[in-house]
Amino acid sequence: MPEIRINDIDENELDTILADDIDFSGVLEFKKPLMIKGKFKGEIRASGDLYIGSNANVEAKVEADLVSSKGRIKGDIVAHSRVELFSGAEVEGDITTPDLVIESGCEFNGLCKMKTKKAGTAK
DSSP states (O other): OOOOOOOOOOOGGGGGOOOOOOEEEEEEEEESSSSEEEEEEEEESSOOOOOOEOOEEEEEEEEEEEEEEEEEEESSSSEEEEEETTOOOOOESSEEESSSEETTTTOOOOHHHOOOOOTTOOO
């Protein structure tokens, strides 16, 4: 069986990064890729990609195109293209996505629904 690897994102390619010292609550909406390195609590509604840093703590209902996490997420995740959970990531909540990659060493507690992407429904 071939080994599947998740590629790291270069932070220089991202328009917005919520730094380690940020503690933010509310509703977050965005279209371009975004990384959270600090704390976030609330709801995330995005048509872009979401990256969660290794020290990040996110407590939210999450909807994005791609969700790639090295940190902690408490809440349900809906990803329209893919969810990537790196070793050391923690997810407590349900995941709905057409593609899921979980590295060894990740902790996932919840249900997963593999929902195929339908033509014309891309966000």
